[in-house]
Amino acid sequence: MLVLSRRSKDKVVFPQLGITIHFIRVQSGQVKIGIDAPREIKILRDELHTDEAAFERQLNLLPRDVRHGIRNELHQVSVGLHLFKELMIASLPEEADEVFVQIQEALGRLDAEEALNPPLKNGPKKNNGSVVLVEDQPNEREMLASVLRLKGVDVVALTNGTETIDYFRDNPAPRHLLIDMQMPECDGATAIKTLQSQGQLDSTTVFAVSGVSPEAYGISVGGDGVDSVDRWFPKPLNPTNLIDALTIAVG
Template identity: 35%
Template sequence: MLVLSRGPQDKIVFPNLGITVEILRVDGHRVRVGVDAPKDIRILRHELTETLNGELQSEAEREAESKRTHDLRNRLNGAQLSLSLMEKQLDRGMHDEALASLHSAIHEIDQLDGSAKTEVSDDSVGEPANPIPRALLVEDDSNECELLAGYLRMSGYEVETAQDGLQAMVQLARRDRPDVVLLDMHMPRMDGPKTVKSIRLNPDYSGVKVFAVTGSQPEEMNVEIGPRGVDRWFQKPIRPQELVDSLNDELLGAAKVH
């Protein structure tokens, strides 16, 4: 720090900056100072700098929020375009292309989900997760679907339903992921084996269990039982409570759903 002693009408010049400081008057412990500076240099009293810093911080926060909103809209638009393209492709029987569009939509939704998690407030930290297990039941027979879904709900499960594999994949992309997919094998548009393959090829679904609930044998459908295929196979007619017990063992271990 440069310390100078100056009296009234003395000037201090900063030639490289184009600033001149003049001592106008000395009155006891107070000194009246004049500052002459170029127009592009902002001069503030010290007590105002905190206000300025607050304004700058608020402006930076607004810019960051604007960028987040922009990115969010882009992600939503990408997901919407992918799903709209998928519908067109399905109408024309382009199933492989439709599946690729669906994966693109899933990617955009994953990015949205990740962004949302980073913005969760600290107040939510430590809150217990929803203990209710979720199941997606994929069955083209509406009567069977309604009856089994009702039994699962009465057994403590949250259940969503789909009529075929394509509808199931759309729901996997658009909604919260289930803990388990209960899957018939003989269905229109996308059958069970193709649905299993689509789920297993997507690393985002690596934690999802897949149970086959069908009238066929595994060898008939050429579906593997294991981590690359279905986790368990139930042949119709099934005993609903045995299915629920197996679900509890697979998903909850010793903690049974009652």
């Protein structure tokens, strides 16, 4: 289950559907939401119904029980979004959180619906190597891990720098380390410097993620030594840029 934090610039990703919900602004009891989706998925305001006939034709191609289940989930999402908006306007954030969790669960069920996920035409995705992903925020960690796994990447997800140091001590080094800098229990910079001083990152490409500059953590980019990483990705992270970097690093 994903838990909504309702901060501006937060986002929720449904990788199977290719849908990302962006919280552009949360202020004064109102929320402004943006939605990214593939071109083949139509996004309509509730007062626009020009594509309903096309949607009905596509839906009617599915078995009756599948259609019924999809309609129910879409109905819950539609009513839930309306209720979420009204609760935010009424300054009832806790109730809005509960409703949004229900919306997420409905979208998750749609995300897992086999009828909406046709088999891959080009065979299995290329494996871009193993990644140790370190992020203390559970939502961000699980969403990014899901995106990478869908691209054929083997992901080990950890929650802080201490876990990272322990993992490298007890396991073979991964191809890549993707680590957040600001974490409450042993931050990313401390973990990187500790592992580099022990020679445990010699065969690992290190990607750092942070909302501030490398200089704030005494880190250089693209150099050698115990204070350096291979790439620095600013937040908010663009997953496409990360995947491209992983592919290039594998060669």
